[in-house]
Amino acid sequence: DQQVKQNSPSLSVQEGRISILNCDYTNSMFDYFLWYKKYPAEGPTFLISISSIKDKNEDGRFTVFLNKSAKHLSLHIVPSQPGDSAVYFCAASSSGGGADGLTFGKGTHLIIQP
């Protein structure tokens, strides 16, 4: 059973517009959420994170929103740029132990069109 879900395998956005990537989770024990960006033939790189005590975290063009009651988070990229074209993975972890590392979603392929 998937605990972290990214229901959109791909998303196409025009350059300059806002990109919104969505992620849902089912495990109530998750208390830390991250977004990773991955280019082809490279490893995932950390983009932005949010703790469950917050509902928003901003870093330049990237903002992550967390809705704990809905078990939903989203990544907003404004404005979208060609270099943002990549696969974005949502990930979650719990500080209470259990299976370690991060639990990842299947990824969303973001395509920025000129």
Added chain:
Amino acid sequence: NAGVTQTPKFQVLKTGQSMTLQCAQDMNHNSMYWYRQDPGMGLRLIYYSASEGTTDKGEVPNGYNVSRLNKREFSLRLESAAPSQTSVYFCASSPVRGVVGNTIYFGEGSWLTVV
């Protein structure tokens, strides 16, 4: 600044052959991980090592063994490779385990094909 380095980058194996993927990190991290990525499946945890001297199974450990050689190095071994193990393998590390704010850093990946 190397970060997480894994070798080899590409490997083709015949069914039944064995091989070891090597990983080293230079960030003085305590925890290390091996993930695999398959099309449409995201990243799945194979094994992890919370600290030097300890290893634990992740989500998909069958067919693999690991060794935490020292704080820097964490290897993944396929004893008898199977076509189902064709995948991209990522080694990763993080400062601590199970702590809010823990960020995992990944290597560049190893592409393994089993024929």
